[in-house]
Amino acid sequence: MNNRGTGEALMFFAFMFLILIIAAGIVFGVSSFYGKGYEFRHVEAQLLRDNVLGCFSNNDFFEQGFDFYATCKINEGVIGSDKYLIYIRNLKDEGVFSIGVADYLNQCSFRGAEGNDDFPKCANGTFTKGNDNFYYVFGSNQRGGGVLT
Amino acid sequence: MDKRGSAGDNVLTWNTSYFILGVLFFILAFFWIVGFQDGAARWGDFYAKEISGIIDLAQPEQDIWLDVTPATRIGLKNGKLLSEMFIFNNEDHSVSVSLGPKRGNRFFYFNKVKIVDVRVEAPSGSATTNRLHFKIVEEK
Numbered sequence: 001m002n003n004r005g006t007g008e009a010l011m012f013f014a015f016m017f018l019i020l021i022i023a024a025g026i027v028f029g030v031s032s033f034y035g036k037g038y039e040f041r042h043v044e045a046q047l048l049r050d051n052v053l054g055c056f057s058n059n060d061f062f063e064q065g066f067d068f069y070a071t072c073k074i075n076e077g078v079i080g081s082d083k084y085l086i087y088i089r090n091l092k093d094e095g096v097f098s099i100g101v102a103d104y105l106n107q108c109s110f111r112g113a114e115g116n117d118d119f120p121k122c123a124n125g126t127f128t129k130g131n132d133n134f135y136y137v138f139g140s141n142q143r144g145g146g147v148l149t
Numbered sequence: 150m151d152k153r154g155s156a157g158d159n160v161l162t163w164n165t166s167y168f169i170l171g172v173l174f175f176i177l178a179f180f181w182i183v184g185f186q187d188g189a190a191r192w193g194d195f196y197a198k199e200i201s202g203i204i205d206l207a208q209p210e211q212d213i214w215l216d217v218t219p220a221t222r223i224g225l226k227n228g229k230l231l232s233e234m235f236i237f238n239n240e241d242h243s244v245s246v247s248l249g250p251k252r253g254n255r256f257f258y259f260n261k262v263k264i265v266d267v268r269v270e271a272p273s274g275s276a277t278t279n280r281l282h283f284k285i286v287e288e289k
Binding site: 009011012015019022023026030034037038040043044047048050051069073074075077078079081084142144145146147148149 | 163167171178181191194195197198201202205206233236241242245247251252253255256257258259260261262287288
């Protein structure tokens with residue numbers, strides 16, 4: 001007789017499958033109707049660029065023991081959260097200063113990434129300081145999230 | 150007879166569990182969808198990101214005044230207090246904007262500053278305008 005109970009237990013997987021299908025349908029429907037979240041990553045990458053390059057012009061990032069976070073007043077907990085890239089390369093001696101997700105350097109250079117929301121948004125270009133030219137890439141992939149209040 | 154009874158109990162237990170799970174799912178889905186009502190989630194997302202952008206641009210000792218009339222209109226309609234709508238967390242450097250019931254949108258700012266003196270003044274500036282005020286101070 002106990003075997004009957006086993007059948008009920010097996011229905012749990014079917015039940016969860018149904019719930020997942022319904023949940024996916026609701027999420028898809030709501031997302032289609034209301035659209036995606038407010039796109040801010042590109043703006044944030046530009047803000048990060050402006051802040052860091054402002055600091056870079058007055059400091060030597062390549063100096064040994066340079067405390068980037070304290071000097072540039074950047075929060076380490078946020079930038080170290082695997083959603084950002086700060087990359088500066090000296091075009092003369094190929095010295096590199098890099099913080100964050102190194103793979104964003106590749107992802108930002110993909111031509112197909114421009115119109116693809118799955119890729120991080122970046123600000124890149126060149127910068128002159130003294131007699132040196134620098135290539136920079138600043139990337140952001142922070143989408144924001146929900147929080148219970 | 151005992152065996153039949155235990156099997157029946159087992160079926161009842163499973164059915165009750167499914168029912169409770171179904172109700173839980175319904176409640177979660179309900180609150181999630183209600184969050185989109187009146188654009189509460191969209192405006193919350195917008196304000197959280199824009200405010201964090203302002204903080205990233207700001208310098209210590211700056212006073213910020215921001216027109217938040219569309220947000221407060223939605224929040225008040227959903228029963229939120231003005232003091233509950235805009236929450237600044239100086240520990241993890243985040244801004245949370247909650248305009249719907251039980252949930253809000255959070256965004257992190259990278260500028261190493263603290264936010265103090267947060268208040269929403271309503272009405273402020275004009276008879277129909279609500280303004281959010283906060284002050285940027287240096288983080289030691």
